[in-house]
Amino acid sequence: MKVLSFPPLLLRLTCLRPTWLPSALVRATALELAILAGHVLIYPSGLTPRRRTPALAPGPAVDPGTDGPSGDHGGASPAATPPLTRSAEAVGTVAPSAAKLEQPSADDRPPVVLLHGFIDNRSVFVLLRRSLSRHGWHHLESLNYSPLTCDIRTAAELLGRHVEEICARTGHREIDIVGHSLGGLIARYYVQRLGGDRRVRTLVTLGTPHGGTAVAPVAGAHPIVRQMRSGSDLIEELRRPAPGCRTRFVSFWSELDRVMVPVETACIDHPDLDTVNVRVTGIGHLALTVHPAVASAIRQALESDDSASLSTPGAASVA
Numbered sequence: 001m002k003v004l005s006f007p008p009l010l011l012r013l014t015c016l017r018p019t020w021l022p023s024a025l026v027r028a029t030a031l032e033l034a035i036l037a038g039h040v041l042i043y044p045s046g047l048t049p050r051r052r053t054p055a056l057a058p059g060p061a062v063d064p065g066t067d068g069p070s071g072d073h074g075g076a077s078p079a080a081t082p083p084l085t086r087s088a089e090a091v092g093t094v095a096p097s098a099a100k101l102e103q104p105s106a107d108d109r110p111p112v113v114l115l116h117g118f119i120d121n122r123s124v125f126v127l128l129r130r131s132l133s134r135h136g137w138h139h140l141e142s143l144n145y146s147p148l149t150c151d152i153r154t155a156a157e158l159l160g161r162h163v164e165e166i167c168a169r170t171g172h173r174e175i176d177i178v179g180h181s182l183g184g185l186i187a188r189y190y191v192q193r194l195g196g197d198r199r200v201r202t203l204v205t206l207g208t209p210h211g212g213t214a215v216a217p218v219a220g221a222h223p224i225v226r227q228m229r230s231g232s233d234l235i236e237e238l239r240r241p242a243p244g245c246r247t248r249f250v251s252f253w254s255e256l257d258r259v260m261v262p263v264e265t266a267c268i269d270h271p272d273l274d275t276v277n278v279r280v281t282g283i284g285h286l287a288l289t290v291h292p293a294v295a296s297a298i299r300q301a302l303e304s305d306d307s308a309s310l311s312t313p314g315a316a317s318v319a
Helices: 020-046 098-102 122-134 152-170 182-193 217-221 223-227 233-238 292-303
Strands: 002-005 085-090 112-115 139-144 175-180 200-206 248-254 274-280
Touching (some): 152 182, 175 182, 200 292
Parallel strands (some): 112 175, 200 248
Antiparallel strands (some): 085 139
């Protein structure tokens, strides 16, 4: 496991005063409230699907790989949970031709799937999606899972079905996933326990409770919140061996994230996983999806071929 950080945007972060943390917490809280207010306004826009990418003519079958799932799994039947809904965008491009499906160009990046957190929707990624599209990502997919979802395992199974559909439609053998909070945990379960590592090249998580979180005890009545708690059956299942897992993991965690308790729970600590944990300073849980410095670091993670290329010796933070 590697724990990395990126250079600060503000020079004053390099000369911290003893009173920095309280003042930073005040600023981060104010920013969180501002982001929350803005998100409440745009939240309804995320309830309806965006323009769907036109379906492609049937082409050569995409080889999903010969390896089976990397671990056993359980949970409710997929029919017990309303399916995820897709919001697909073709940014600045037309639908790829059959020839492109056979031989994708070298600069044609894998599709990126954006998966939101608990009681949220795709609108949380409006700025990140814009950032990715402006920097050359042509296949962006926002998946909404139902607020009635009560089991992470079932949601992960449904995610797997959508990933297969996306690969078949775009002609790519692999995709990347960016998951915020619960979305990152759903994606990790799919990759680590359901064989999704044959499809997911890089999984980026933002404020995801990989080790379980102790926040909001009153919310524990919801089954999915109980699964996100430290010591739950699901968290313990993710600690099981995962030999040969092919996916790269990049986990962003913030020292001012008040949803992750303790904050280090957003780090991935697993001996079998290729993992980079990126420390973020100065912002909270909601800001992880909108801060431009985090977006830049996400782009770097998606463009990198290996974890070592993400290393920045002597750096302090993302934001």
